[in-house]
Amino acid sequence: MSLSQNLNRQILLKLLIASVLMFGFGYALVPLYKALCKVTGINVVTSKNDYGVRAYSPNKVGNTQVDYSRKVTVEFDSNSRGPFNFHPAKNFLEVHPGEMTEIVYEVSNKLDRPVQAQAIPSYAPKSATEFFTKLECFCFQQQTLAAYETRKMPVVFVIDAGLPDDVKTITLSYTFFEVGVPPAAPGATTPKSKALI
Template sequence: MAAIQSLNRQILLKLLIASVMMFGFGYALVPMYKALCEVTGINVVTSKNAYGTRAYSANKVGNTQVDYSRTVTIEFDSNIRGPFTFKPVKNFLEVHPGEMTEIVYEVTNNLGRPVKAQAIPSYAPKSSTEFFTKLECFCFQEQTLAANEMKKMPVLFVIDAGMPKDVKTITLSYTFFELGVPQQPAGATTPKSKATL
């Protein structure tokens, strides 16, 4: 009897240790993911508060003056992972560094049930990421779409006037995916939507 109790205690201790280790690993995944995104420059997820703080600080030091001598072409791209039609209303815009600009993306839930979704942005070239400030974006929070609902979602942004002059084109790409469902394997093909002017 004593041997069984001792064995049960050992098993319980091992299970407790395994549970703590699994919780610790899950907790560590978030900063590891953010660090990986920063290193690779893809899927940059930033909160609205962080962008708002940066924009406010830039305004205080006068870095938001519009540079009318330069024009930067912003290309807009959209990708989907789920039952959506997702596209920008325009393929590109020409903007002056320092001026506030708005682009609208349209998304349609093609299912007869509500879905929750999230958009993840990425930028090319990678060096432009730190100069692309979003003041308002649908990517700041998850979106809930009713059955067959179509929604217009704005992005309000500014290109920092301090961006290197050799950067003449920036691509802003969003991947819009349904939350709570397994994603396709990396090798699987996914339809890609492109907007027309």
């Protein structure tokens, strides 16, 4: 075997190893991203399927049973960046773990043109995130609001009965922002919608 054939085989082997490693890295990105989100408490955009399946999976025993012996206060918060009035219908609800609950958020487009927007949820305390299951949410997809349109948007959720006993209050917060708008300059203030009682 000549030197050039040996060199070609070495290069081919290296390319094959690099291809396998790149494929493995690409395949591992999704679980790495989920692990990073769990560690940092970031829950940017979630899939309706993930939450719907998790809430009523037949493999999770007792997941649909309501625990009437305890109540959890769920507080609702809203923030907006852009031409919106955005707020929940109520500031808080008291719910039983395992009970399906609905809250409605209302948004109004203040511009004379259509606006495309997205909502990003966050939770406090961070430890409650895995026990808060949204079955229906306007945050699952982008929203297109017509000029001066006002829309009521429901969120249907279940607090898992496995929520630790020391968690008495959970805050669900949404930031609603116009898609495609560059971020605000450092130090700039952004309009904030206050929740109505």
